Amino acid sequence: MKSKEVNYIKQEDRDTAEDILRRKKQKEREKRINEKKKLENEEEFDFDTETVINMTNKNKLKKDEENRKKITRQEKKRKKRIKKIKFFLKIFLLIGIIAGGIAFALTSPIFNIKDISVENNVTIPSDTIISLSGLKTGENIFKFYKANIIEQIKENPYVESVEIHRKFPSTVQINITERVATYSVDYMGKYAYINSQGYILEISEDSKKIPVIQGATTNEDDIKPGNRLNNEDLKRLEQVIRIMDASKGAGLDTQITSIDISDENEYSIYLNEEKKRVYLGDSSNLSNKMLYVQAIVEQEKGKEGDIFVDGELNNKFNPYFREKV
Secondary structure (H helix, E strand, O other): OHHHHHHHHHHHHHHHHHHHHHHHHHHHHHHHHHHHHHHHHHHHHHHHHHHHHHHHHHHHHHHHHHHHHHHHHHHHHHHHHHHHHHHHHHHHHHHHHHHHHHHHHHHOHHHEOOEEEEEOOOOOOHHHHHHHHOOOOOOEOOOOOHHHHHHHHOOOOOEEEEEEEEEOOOEEEEEEEEOOOOEEEEEOOEEEEEOOOOEEEEEEOOOOOOOEEEOOOOOHHHOOOOOEOOHHHHHHHHHHHHHHHHHHHOOOHHHEEEEEOOOOOOEEEEEOOOOEEEEEEOOOOHHHHHHHHHHHHHHOOOOOEEEEOOOOHHHOOOOEEEEOO
16 A cells, blocks of 8 residues: 555656646746747837838938028029129119210310311312311210211212211311212213212313213203213113223223213214224124224324224124225
């Protein structure tokens, strides 16, 4: 009986030890689980905290960036306002300086005209030019418009162009380009001087020893200084110039006293010194025609009569001279 009891107790003790060991392992396992959970909770806390901190920092950075941009915009606006103010101040200052300068220039006796000079005029007297200009000494050098002065001076038909120069402080210089009378036109027993562009410059009783154009068709009422020959006469004037150029090549231009343009198919010139009229025909082949005229003039020196070079020189036509009887 006794030994069985002992064995029983030992078995119980063994069961108790196993329970204790199991409970111990259970506790250790629970401890590990708790520690793991704690660790996970800590890690989760740390992650959330970091996220919150990062978000907070981002918000702060964003807010700081917005504030910086706002300050930058405000600074730019301020600088822009200052720049505008400075610009307008400069404009007002410049206007003030200009206004003061103009007032000084228009009122100061320093800029009163003391001398009026005329340059490059040959035919028109300087006094006439100054009178036409309307300029007077003692007047302010700035108180006239150049365009007005130019138009007034160009009322004289001999004036082709005008330049006005202010020579500070008190001199006005007038530069003139004149038209030159190169021909004259028969006009009611007088002579209307014209230049090579057909402008009528003057009516005179003197022929001025320049070639007289006969046979012009411009109406007598239109032959006035400042006017121009009509279109038909202007076209024939071009041929007159060609005739004169060809005669110059033959050394005859200074001997021509008149040119008849009444028939464009039979132009003629008169050599007063030689007492010879030359019939040219049309304006073709003028250079060769003038060489024939030159040869005949030399051959028939001192004889009055007519020279005919109005045929076709290239078609066996022989120029000839017919002496006046």
